[in-house]
Amino acid sequence: MKIAVSATGKSLDDQVDARLGRVQCFLIVDTETMEFHALDNASINAGGGAGIQTAQMLSEQNVKAVLTGNCGPNAFQVFNAAGIQVIVGVSGVIRTAVEQFKSGAFSQAATPNVAPHSGMKGGGGMGRGRR
Amino acid sequence: MDSDYSMKEIVIISGKGGTGKTSIVASLATLAGKKVLADCDVDAADLHLVLEPEVLSRNDFSGGKKARILKEECTACGKCIDACRFEAIHYPPVASRTVHALPQINPTFCEGCGVCVRVCQDNAIAFEPAVNGQWFISDTRYGPMVHARLGIAEGNSGKLVSLIRAEARKIAERDELEFIIVDGSPGIGCPVISSITGADMVVVVTEPTLSGQHDLDRVAQLTSHFQIPTTACINKWDLNPEMTRQIEARLKDQGIQSIGRIRYDPAVTRAQIMKSSVVEYTGGAISEDIRSVWRNIIYALGYFINK
Amino acid sequence: MTAANNRRTIAVASGKGGTGKTTISTNLALVLAQQGKSVELLDCDVEEPNCHIFLKPQIHSSKPVNVLYPSVIQDKCTGCGVCAQVCEYSAIVVVKNKVLVFPGLCHSCGGCTLFCPEEALEEVERQVGIVEEGSSSGIHVIQGLLDITELMSAAVINGVKKSAGLSDIVIIDSPPGTSCPVIESVKDADFVLLVTEPTPFGLNDLKLAVGMVRQLGIPFAVAINRCDMGDGEVQRYCDDEHIRIILEIPDDIRIAQAYSRGEMIINVLHEYKGLFVQCLETFFNQKDPGLNTGQDGQ
Missing domain, CATH: 3.40.50.300 (P-loop containing nucleotide triphosphate hydrolases)
Structure with a gap:
């Protein structure tokens, strides 16, 4: 099974990063073979909605689960629609976290675990509907 | 941590x-x-x-992208003016018009939505990150x-x-x-x-x-x-x-x-x-x-x- | 707004x-009303509107301010993903052929609906605030209130301005700062009165505000509140930049106390009424070129 882990670096010996939308990169790990590759997060400097874009990017990777620290409501909604399991509150060395995941030590988050960020309502601006 | x-x-x-x-x-x-x-x-x-x-x-x-009209490409069709919800695009005031009056984008009101870029059939609008x-x-x-x-x-x-x-x-x-x-x-x-x-x-x-x-x-x-x-x-x-x-x-x-x-x-x-x-x-x-x-x-x- | 012939709009920012x-916008409006002029006061500080505290208007109408966002017509949608590519704000995404809309992120640009090849999106409305109208002492008061947790201040400000248009003189109480909500409030004004205080913070923020009105190309002048409390740097700056100071209000503890109770200065401290009358006379006597630009000598 392919899973994504938010990562502080590009090896299995790096740490799980607590961030999702603003994390530098993800490791896409095959849980059977422990083969992996790093995926840079293009949304790190996005305006509003970094979590949404990140979640969409991961859904295109066909991962079945995401291990991270925190996940807000918008990204959570996207993962849900894509049928991706979200596991929050994960920390420590990535290799260990993946092993724990394989052994079934984690349970899927039923709700987002952090309040909406600024991204929830966008970057503001002059936006207005005319009618 | x-x-x-x-x-x-x-x-x-x-x-x-x-x-x-x-x-x-x-x-x-x-x-x-x-x-x-x-x-x-x-x-x-x-x-x-x-x-x-x-x-x-x-x-x-x-903070985001802003639209800019490329004078060489623009044919002044005016589609962008109609499409912009933020009233950021106008023809210049009549008094200051030359023969080829091109639409102007006011960067203060441009919301960076990119709609004008997509409606333009002449590829005459650049859309680049602006330094704010x-x-x-x-x-x-x-x-x-x-x-x-x-x-x-x-x-x-x-x-x-x-x-x-x-x-x-x-x-x-x-x-x-x-x-x-x-x-x-x-x-x-x-x-x-x-x-x-x-x-x-x-x-x-x-x-x-x-x-x-x-x-x-x-x-x-x-x-x-x-x-x-x-x-x-x-x-x-x-x-x-x-x-x-x-x-x-x-x-x-x-x-x-x-x-x-x-x-x-x-x-x-x-x-x-x-x-x-x-x-x-x-x-x-x-x-x-x-x-x-x-x-x-x-x-x-x-x-x-x-x- | 419907155009009245000689209508003048003054924004206080x-x-x-x-x-x-x-303080300044409500007292100016009241002076005008007492002089028998037809005057509207627009409270465009829709995040924290306070004019009503001082004028206590009788509100006689209230209407919602709505913005547009896209809604998916399920049986037409093919999940092609064009809408998500068009959206610059991540307000619409497509995962596994399902369209998800995040209304709070939408800027109502209409792009997704315009470019959907299947015509599978339609725009619907949601409320982000209200506009209330009322009257007080002969002043027609219009105020906007942004719903808590909403971001689109500019939409509510626009709603307030659209409701105006019945009187000869419009006074706009703007939000603080120099960014989008302020620009939305002042951009159609004939004149901006920039209020400051004679302190380093006041001066720094005045310079930003002057930059903003100059960029918008609107004539302006300065009012200094608590004019004897700090140093002389604001006056010096205005001199150097040829900016007219048309109102100076002294630092009087009685003004601060009247303010704290929600009282109008010209009603409780009559000696200050002359200041506001004079300020308006200077303003309406627009033959004076120095008032117009703050830019001569540049």
């Missing part, structure tokens, strides 16, 4: 402008231990006037500070606020600092929401006036919606002691912890002129008021953690 | 908050 390392982010906001928020932040900067300062009042940043930061790094800020301001990492006599300057009449302050907070957090994590002290902005809108989401505590600085009370009510609804622990102090409380008592009673009803009263003192203005924080400038009673507010912030943090 | 915008 070690789980026993606990850094706290404290955001000072006011609802109503001009209640003395930045002066109080400057004093807290003087009093707090290991900390990083973040000036998120990006619309009217004033903290640097007191803390005199020495800029270490200077970076461009882009600069942000800085600086050194001050009270430690590192992250701050910014938005360009004249530029928007997107919410995104800049998020960026400043994220940079301040990086510094706090790197140096294992105890506090991030954030100077927020007035109001309840976009930059304020960006300033407070996910913070450990909000301190609302209000004043004993009907306007202060009204604005406090609205800002309290906002922090309660985002479930952020909220405290409040009343600045210039002796201007109207009766109103001060009224506001404190109301705070109690709203479940907001009162963390003290700060008296009115012309020394606040004199300190500002001397580029000092109030507690640096005077040993007077007002400085004791502010010290007591800081102690109460620390107690309240402990209370929220153990709750 | 400031870079720094709490300098006295509301």
Whole structure:
């Protein structure tokens, strides 16, 4: 099974990063073979909605689960629609976290675990509907 | 990150402008231990006037893309004018028109939606990231500070606020600092929401006036919606002691912890002129008021953690 | 707004908050009303509107301010993903052929609906605030209130301005700062009165506000509140920049106390009425070229 882990670096010996939308990169790990590759997060400097874009990017990777620290409501909604399991509150060395995941030590988050960020309502601006 | 390392982010906001928020932040900067300062009042940043930061790094800020008409390609068909919801595209005024009057995009009103770019059949509109301001990492006599300057009449302050907070957090994590002290902005809108989401505590600085009370009510609804622990102090409380008592009673009803009263003192203005924080400038009673507010912030943090 | 022939719109603005915008705009409006002029006061500080505290208008109408966002017509949608590519704000995404809309992120640009090849999107409305109208002492008061947790201040400000248009003189109480909500408030004004106080913070924020009105190309002048409290740097700056100061209000504890109780200065401290009358006379006597630009000598 392919899973994504938010990562502080590009090896299995790096740490799980607590961030999702603003994390530098993800490791896409095959849980059977422990083969992996790093995926840079293009949304790190996005305006509003970094979590949404990140979640969409991961859904295109066909991962079945995401291990991270925190996940807000918008990204959570996207993962849900894509049928991706979200596991929050994960920390420590990535290799260990993946092993724990394989052994079934984690349970899927039923709700987002952090309040909406600024991204929830966008970057503001002059936006207005005319009618 | 070690789980026993606990850094706290404290955001000072006011609802109503001009209640003395930045002066109080400057004093807290003087009093707090290991900390990083973040000036998120990006619309009217004033903290640097007191803390005199020495800029270490200077970076461009882009809030998004803006559209620009390429004169060589444009056939003046006018489709972009009709498509723009933000009324940012117009033909030039008749008086100043030449034979080939091309539409003009006013960058102040361009929202960066890109609709004009897509309706243009001549590929005559460029769409590139715009530089809306600069942000800085600086050194001050009270430690590192992250701050910014938005360009004249530029928007997107919410995104800049998020960026400043994220940079301040990086510094706090790197140096294992105890506090991030954030100077927020007035109001309840976009930059304020960006300033407070996910913070450990909000301190609302209000004043004993009907306007202060009204604005406090609205800002309290906002922090309660985002479930952020909220405290409040009343600045210039002796201007109207009766109103001060009224506001404190109301705070109690709203479940907001009162963390003290700060008296009115012309020394606040004199300190500002001397580029000092109030507690640096005077040993007077007002400085004791502010010290007591800081102690109460620390107690309240402990209370929220153990709750 | 419907155009009245000689209508004049004065926006009262400031870079720094709490300098006295509301005090000045309400008292100017009341002076005008007492002179028998037809006047409207627009409270465009929709995040924290305070004019009503001082004027206590009788509200006689209230209407919602709505913005548009896209809604998916399920049986037409093929999940092609064009809408998500068009959206610059991540307000619409497509995952596994399902369209997800995040209304709070939408800027109502209409792009997704316009470019959907299947016509599978339609725009619907949601409320972000209200506009209330009322009257007080002969002043027609219009105020906007942004719903808590909403971001689109500019939409509510626009709603307030659209409701105006019945009187000869319009006074706009703007939000503080220099960014989008302020620009939305002042951009159609004939004249901007920039309020400041004579302190380093006041001066710094005044310079930002001057930059903003110059960029918008609107004539302006300065009002200094608590004019004897700080240093002389604001006056010096205005001299150097050839900016006219047309109102100076002294630092009087009685003004601060009246303010704290929600009282109008000209009603309780009659000696100050002359200041506001004079300020308006200067304004309406627009033959004076120095008032117009703050830019001569550049």
